[in-house]
Amino acid sequence: MSSEHAWRMALHLTLALALAAPIAFAQEDTGEKKETPALKAAPITAIQGGDVYTVTGEIIRGGTVLVQDGKILEVGQDLVIPAGSTIIDASGKVVTPGFVAISMSNVALSAGGGARGGRGGGGEEEPEADSGQLVDRLNPFDRNIKYSLATGITTGCVQLSAGGRGRRRGRDGEPVEVFLGLEPDPRELTEEELLDEDGDGHEDEVCQCCSLPIIPTEPITAAPPTEAAPRDHAVIKMSYGRLDSMLVQEDAFYDLAPGALASAENRHEWRAAIRGAREAIAKAAEAAQAAAREGASEGRGGSRRGGRGGGSGGSGGSGEAPTARGSRGSSRGGGSTLSPELRKLVQEEIALRTVANTVDEIRDMIALAEELDYELVLEGVIEGWLVAAELGEAKVPVIYTPRTRRDPQLGQEDSSGSSIESTGIFEKSGVPFAVAALSSSISLGGLAGRDLTSLPLEAAFAVRGGASNQAALEALTIAPARMLGLDDRIGSLEKGKDADVLILNGHPLDYRTYVETAIVNGEICYERAKDRVFPVFDRD
Amino acid sequence: MSPRCWIAGLTLALVPSFTFAHGSSDSATPSAADDAPRWAIHVGKILTCAGDAITDGTLLVDGGKIIAIGRRSEVVVPEGFTIVDHSDRFAMPGLIEAHSHVGGSGDLNEMVYQTNPELRNWDQVIPGNDRLKVALAGGVTTICFIPGSGTNMGGFGAILKTRSGTPDEVILRAPGVLKIAQAGNPERRTGETGSDRMGMNYVIRQQLAEGRDYVQAWDDYEAGKGPKPEFNLRLENFKPLFHREIPVVVHTQQYQVIQSTVRMLHDEMKLRIVIDHGTFDAYKLAEELVARDIPVMAGPRGFLRDNDTGQLVGIVSEYDRRGVRVLGVNTDAPVIPQEELFFQATMAVRYGWSEERAIRGLTIEVARALMIDDRVGSLEVGKDADIVITTGSILDPRNYVTQVFVDGLSVYDIEKDRRRF
Numbered sequence: 001m002s003s004e005h006a007w008r009m010a011l012h013l014t015l016a017l018a019l020a021a022p023i024a025f026a027q028e029d030t031g032e033k034k035e036t037p038a039l040k041a042a043p044i045t046a047i048q049g050g051d052v053y054t055v056t057g058e059i060i061r062g063g064t065v066l067v068q069d070g071k072i073l074e075v076g077q078d079l080v081i082p083a084g085s086t087i088i089d090a091s092g093k094v095v096t097p098g099f100v101a102i103s104m105s106n107v108a109l110s111a112g113g114g115a116r117g118g119r120g121g122g123g124e125e126e127p128e129a130d131s132g133q134l135v136d137r138l139n140p141f142d143r144n145i146k147y148s149l150a151t152g153i154t155t156g157c158v159q160l161s162a163g164g165r166g167r168r169r170g171r172d173g174e175p176v177e178v179f180l181g182l183e184p185d186p187r188e189l190t191e192e193e194l195l196d197e198d199g200d201g202h203e204d205e206v207c208q209c210c211s212l213p214i215i216p217t218e219p220i221t222a223a224p225p226t227e228a229a230p231r232d233h234a235v236i237k238m239s240y241g242r243l244d245s246m247l248v249q250e251d252a253f254y255d256l257a258p259g260a261l262a263s264a265e266n267r268h269e270w271r272a273a274i275r276g277a278r279e280a281i282a283k284a285a286e287a288a289q290a291a292a293r294e295g296a297s298e299g300r301g302g303s304r305r306g307g308r309g310g311g312s313g314g315s316g317g318s319g320e321a322p323t324a325r326g327s328r329g330s331s332r333g334g335g336s337t338l339s340p341e342l343r344k345l346v347q348e349e350i351a352l353r354t355v356a357n358t359v360d361e362i363r364d365m366i367a368l369a370e371e372l373d374y375e376l377v378l379e380g381v382i383e384g385w386l387v388a389a390e391l392g393e394a395k396v397p398v399i400y401t402p403r404t405r406r407d408p409q410l411g412q413e414d415s416s417g418s419s420i421e422s423t424g425i426f427e428k429s430g431v432p433f434a435v436a437a438l439s440s441s442i443s444l445g446g447l448a449g450r451d452l453t454s455l456p457l458e459a460a461f462a463v464r465g466g467a468s469n470q471a472a473l474e475a476l477t478i479a480p481a482r483m484l485g486l487d488d489r490i491g492s493l494e495k496g497k498d499a500d501v502l503i504l505n506g507h508p509l510d511y512r513t514y515v516e517t518a519i520v521n522g523e524i525c526y527e528r529a530k531d532r533v534f535p536v537f538d539r540d
Numbered sequence: 541m542s543p544r545c546w547i548a549g550l551t552l553a554l555v556p557s558f559t560f561a562h563g564s565s566d567s568a569t570p571s572a573a574d575d576a577p578r579w580a581i582h583v584g585k586i587l588t589c590a591g592d593a594i595t596d597g598t599l600l601v602d603g604g605k606i607i608a609i610g611r612r613s614e615v616v617v618p619e620g621f622t623i624v625d626h627s628d629r630f631a632m633p634g635l636i637e638a639h640s641h642v643g644g645s646g647d648l649n650e651m652v653y654q655t656n657p658e659l660r661n662w663d664q665v666i667p668g669n670d671r672l673k674v675a676l677a678g679g680v681t682t683i684c685f686i687p688g689s690g691t692n693m694g695g696f697g698a699i700l701k702t703r704s705g706t707p708d709e710v711i712l713r714a715p716g717v718l719k720i721a722q723a724g725n726p727e728r729r730t731g732e733t734g735s736d737r738m739g740m741n742y743v744i745r746q747q748l749a750e751g752r753d754y755v756q757a758w759d760d761y762e763a764g765k766g767p768k769p770e771f772n773l774r775l776e777n778f779k780p781l782f783h784r785e786i787p788v789v790v791h792t793q794q795y796q797v798i799q800s801t802v803r804m805l806h807d808e809m810k811l812r813i814v815i816d817h818g819t820f821d822a823y824k825l826a827e828e829l830v831a832r833d834i835p836v837m838a839g840p841r842g843f844l845r846d847n848d849t850g851q852l853v854g855i856v857s858e859y860d861r862r863g864v865r866v867l868g869v870n871t872d873a874p875v876i877p878q879e880e881l882f883f884q885a886t887m888a889v890r891y892g893w894s895e896e897r898a899i900r901g902l903t904i905e906v907a908r909a910l911m912i913d914d915r916v917g918s919l920e921v922g923k924d925a926d927i928v929i930t931t932g933s934i935l936d937p938r939n940y941v942t943q944v945f946v947d948g949l950s951v952y953d954i955e956k957d958r959r960r961f
Contacts (some may be wrong), residue, residue, distance in 0.1 A: 143850065212840065212875045217671075405877065405961070407670060413958075420940075420961050444852075446819060446841030447876070448887035457886075463938040511886050511936060532851045535892045 050090030070522035098154025098500035149526035150533035223258035258355035351375035388429035402461035424466015434480035604948035634681025634926030636906035638837035639870035643685030659695025668704025677960035678879025689721030721791035751778035787812035826862035835866035835909035854891025868901035
């Protein structure tokens, strides 16, 4: 397939974008290393003897994964291991691709700043929407990267800005009530604030007695109309200590708050914004063609994702549209200015990600995406099990937290609220799902199994809901990779993909399993016995 | 209990069970006995929590009690028993929650006086409420429903079954426990004695001393050794407490706070106590708890970050390592949803606890801590027929509950009910 070529181009473009702004930095420090690596000379690592869960292919018992230059060279049963290879013995262990966390926050970013964030505020202090801003915020030595790796997460879709969800208590100046001396680390509070990361737009409820956050169970209602205020995400590798390989993709989604498309007015504006974006791109393409006639030509890969209903492919040539900077918040006014994310959305490079929980919200989002022709990823989908056939039909993937439990509306016990069997229903209906943990951040407050470090356990709850082990494993790997349009790089163990590999001491969905070794881009970034994140012991 | 014991129990139980089945149905309470389901439940693996597991076992249930348990080949199923075939499933005793606030209405913190021994929450019980319905689907059949920790002594709580029924039917014991809260939550109260930890200890000690003297005066009177004391509604519930018939469940955590719990409530007041959070670094005092046979029901927090190394420490496994044997977990529901009680044990095992002890820590050890192990907590002849059927070990979140019996009644059955969890 030509897709390999396409992704290489895309990769180079992404890298170019990422490195363009901090070019002085990059050139000084890594200029020489960045020269095309000599493929033949690069050393080979062989991960040998483990049961290899490729995810997209078979489970290879006693298989081998060969890694070279950060990529998977080969995966198979009886591979010849080239002389001089570094051997990692994985016999008796399980080898899987690194997990992809589709909802992640407060990891790998240096504290404070909020660069690129806080767009709702009209932008008086808003920094230029520069790739440089993000690269400067990356923190390859963030301890949370170790916690993530210990969980098996090698790639995260990391939230950069708070967005307009209005459910972070800290933002509204209402502090979490705490008891001095009981909370060993004040840092946890900002993390626990985020515990209600189900994206439903509801305020967190906190236990009256102990101030610990309570997972809401009351019946859901549709989100009220809100301002758009898109949230930014970037795809970041958990390559601990290695800054230059961290940033994978700068704009992961066009992420709108629940309620951003809720009213007639909001939808009118949204239609206008999409139409305006298309017009701007068309104009730019015309201009580019005119320029091309004079010589210069540059091809740009079209849609990178599989696409609902067959993908509308090459929706335009260069598309280097007038990307007016610093006006992203007001881009929805349409016409004259076009944010990079909106351009990527209409060109199907990224998907619209938004929360839709009720049946009506889900149907509205599907209809709007079909009308305006963009990729859609739905989050929350508490009542998705009731319209799973429609989601499957529309090929809309979902981000789901299997432990979501919301009571039905009175009198509608069989047609509202959540269902523990959602994941099984999704699988049967052909709805791809990625799993999100109950919280998108690492919390050290002591509640076990509720934060990002419970991601594989949350996938185990997907099995409880009727999904197969395979679907649950995909929900941690290839399903989120596809949502990000990065399934050519991550999400499975296949030749040519990034060497993001986990060595586990048991089945990936077993609650007793620990990550023994996490390899990111071919480099060992986490070792259980050495890094001592989780308790280290041998189970008899 | 060793396997020999249950076989002995089995032989003993089978003989009278016939007479019981015959005799009770046509005598004293005919309608109730006719309605009382009699079950013969065949199970692939029975985790009895009273000795070894039984492979290919059978449980006989009559009159709300377990009347026989053993290998399927050894248990004779009498006539009139409805056979339930779960031979590809697991059975275990119903899970018991040591610290729950979801047994009824949310009126759990009076917040006027600092100590409230006059308060009791069993009038707040709502049997079979929505949260308890889901709890059943998580295998929880008994909860210790207690007042909140907004004040130093929140009042007396009740121990109840999670099934629906009248309050009299579901309440297993009331007063069930006294709730005392040390440090943390009551510290929010300001401007009076008891707003810091020194004051709090004084307030609790003073109130308990008053109660102890009141109970002593009545005991003396009843033994003919003293005058009749004046009846005091405020102090009445202290009687079972100081007679050591019910325990105090103590909201206590951190090393320093647990020290005062042990010294004041156990050593000085001579009360039966249950450490009901025991989190943060309190496990470092475990040796003192072991020496006094004090049970720990740890939670809802399950781990601590060691500030020296940054490594996470499993709290339950640390108690276990130091020898605490009456050891379990709690949810503090709704902080952790009541139905996720098992998952607290799951996480404790993930952090280093043993699976076998975790199963006991969800059942019999909680029953021992709450002093209800004569009724619940294990699958043994004579105990309440609170039986949970699962697709495998309840500790694995991939497995789920398929049927629950409480007091011999089938109260949740995924063949009939929508799966709730």
